[in-house]
Amino acid sequence: MRTVRAALVQAAWTGDKESMIKAHEEYARQAAEQGAQVICFQELFYGPYFCQVQDSEFYSYAESVPGPTTERFQAIARETGMVMVLPMYEKEEGTGILYNTAAVVDSDGSYLGKYRKTQIPHVSGFWEKFYFRPGNLGFPVFDTAVGKVGVYICYDRHFPEGWRALGLNGAEIVFNPSATSAGLSEYLWNLEQRAAAVANEYYVGTINRIGIEDLGDDDFYGQSYFADPEGKTVGEPGSRHSDEVIVRDLDMELMETVRTRWQFYRDRRPDAYGDLVKP
Secondary structure (H helix, E strand, O other), rough: OOOOEEEEEEEEOOHHHHHHHHHHHHHHHHHHHHOOOOOEEEOOOOOOHHHHHOOHHHHHHEOOOOHHHHHHHHHHHHHHHOOEEEEEEEEEOOOOEEEEEEEEEEOOOOOEEEEEEOOOOOOOEHHHOOOOOOOOOOOOOOEEEEEEEEOOHHHHHHHHHHHHHHHHHOOEEEEEEEEOOOOOHHHHHHHHHHHHHHHHEEEEEOOOOEEEOOOOEEEEEEOEEEEEEOOOOOOOOOOOOOEEEEEEEEEOHHHHHHHHHHHOOOOOOHOOOOOHHOO
16 A cells, blocks of 8 residues: 655744744654654745735845755755645745645655745735735646645645646645635635545645734634545544644555546546636
8 A cells, every 4th residue: 555644843932033044943843753754844934924914024034046045955855855845935936926835755865846826815904915915836746755646735725726736637635725714715614624635636735734823813714634535534634733743654555446436537628718718
């Protein structure tokens, strides 16, 4: 049986970037001690979720990807032998354009590439168009030591097209790092990612931060979890209020069982879907 031991990290904002990075270095080592082979952090993991306000001072959190933070975790990947998904605030070299990005690092520390968040919200408490340009790298799937890994970031999850594109590109595990607060979309949290796992017949690991941050009174409610290709959670979700490293075993052979049972990819009708991509 092919099994991947995978980890998610949900954490509260510590108050500064350096302490947040150091905390995640420790979380990664904790996951490795539990045998994790791949790990993903939450959206914009080393900072607060500053999109609750519109203030250019937070542009200072952006850095090149790959860059200094990527390099620190490349060293951790080499040390632990884990694949790492690192959601960060990217400032593109040369242009200075800002993106909401996740870098992917293989278990030997090699940088494999990045995904840039495709759909960018701009509603009360989520003023993301002030900070990010929509992604322009498509829906890459990375060939890692644990298999084919994709990334879809937070608000992206409301759009089924990207989930399907990742499946068509061969994804076996898709990570959805998020910063989701109570209220507006909490009722979708335990529904959408599980539905995406079923519809696309792969594993989804979805991560949410915790706590109330200084920039607003929104409660980030954790409850990070893995969903399997049958839409079931793998073990219990994370807690609502506590920092947590969630480690679960993913039975990768279940994908083949489900794809044999339900031939969703075979029975697609792309010739009939033209209207879906019209503006």
